[in-house]
Amino acid sequence: MKNKAIAIIPARGGSKRIPRKNIKLFHGIPLIAYSIKVAQDSGLFSKVLVSTDDEEIASVAMEYGAFVPFVRPAELSDDFIGTGAVINHAIQWLKVNNFEFDFICTIYATAPLLKKEYLQKGYELIKNSDAKMVFSATSMPFPIQRTFKLTKDGRCEMFTPEYFTSRSQDLEVAYQDAGQFYFENPNKNFNDIPFGKDSIPLILPRYLVQDIDTLEDWERAEFMYQAILTQASKREN
Numbered sequence: 001m002k003n004k005a006i007a008i009i010p011a012r013g014g015s016k017r018i019p020r021k022n023i024k025l026f027h028g029i030p031l032i033a034y035s036i037k038v039a040q041d042s043g044l045f046s047k048v049l050v051s052t053d054d055e056e057i058a059s060v061a062m063e064y065g066a067f068v069p070f071v072r073p074a075e076l077s078d079d080f081i082g083t084g085a086v087i088n089h090a091i092q093w094l095k096v097n098n099f100e101f102d103f104i105c106t107i108y109a110t111a112p113l114l115k116k117e118y119l120q121k122g123y124e125l126i127k128n129s130d131a132k133m134v135f136s137a138t139s140m141p142f143p144i145q146r147t148f149k150l151t152k153d154g155r156c157e158m159f160t161p162e163y164f165t166s167r168s169q170d171l172e173v174a175y176q177d178a179g180q181f182y183f184e185n186p187n188k189n190f191n192d193i194p195f196g197k198d199s200i201p202l203i204l205p206r207y208l209v210q211d212i213d214t215l216e217d218w219e220r221a222e223f224m225y226q227a228i229l230t231q232a233s234k235r236e237n
Contacts, residue, residue: 004045004102005101005103005183006045006046006047006094006099007039007045007047007106008049008105009066010086010087010090011032011052011054012052012077013052013054013057016079017213018212020056021110022057026112026221027222027226031109031112032057032060032109034114035108035112035114036065037064038107038116039107039119043116044105044119045105047067047099048066049066049068049069049094050066051086051087051089052072053074053076053077055071069093102127103126103186104184105119105122105181105183106181107119112212113180113221113224114180114208118181121202122136122181125202126185129200131188131198131199132184132185132190132198132199133194133200134182135194135199135200136180136181137175137203138175139174139176139203139206140173142168143174144159145163145166146160175201175203178209179211207227207228208228
């Protein structure tokens with residue numbers, strides 16, 4: 001009998017902008033522990049596998065119950081290797097070692113705002129569709145049609161100037177990758193780019209989405225997490 005799904009959390013040790021980001025304490029807990037715990041709490045995964053090149057990250061991941069069966073090879077651990085190659089390496093390891101699965105779910109180690117109910121909804125979506133991928137997404141906070149860039153002399157140049165006089169409520173809503181999770185059916189292939197017709201976006205509220213690439217991102221995510229805790233406490237009381 002096949003397992004429902006296996007989660008893979010890629011966690012490289014060489015973060016530059018936030019040193020040791022994946023195990024830096026976020027509200028007193030290593031950041032990666034949030035992704036491990038939400039995957040475990042979802043009840044979807046037979047294994048929560050962490051792919052890392054770093055012994056300390058491996059140790060922390062195992063402390064929180066993750067499966068860390070290998071150290072990622074050096075050629076898959078530099079700044080220029082994409083997540084896809086890392087996930088494919090983990091999938092091949094699982095196949096060689098006779099693990100069976102219907103779906104793979106990549107969960108980023110930098111997703112402390114992820115809720116288990118969205119993982120569960122994502123699993124139901126991919127299980128009951130012919131999609132190759134179901135991934136977390138959210139709406140853009142400002143109409144992309146009204147955005148502009150800076151010219152070499154520091155002036156403005158709109159990307160789509162024809163929308164300058166349009167009311168924001170009349171403009172089409174745009175969405176972006178939320179950078180939290182990606183369910184994939186390994187038995188299907190992409191016939192389009194990943195953010196195309198073979199994929200289903202699961203829309204998350206914006207207050208649960210924050211990239212953590214810089215220290216400013218980190219501080220904002222901590223504020224957002226604290227606000228969520230405060231709101232939950234008020235509801236309980």
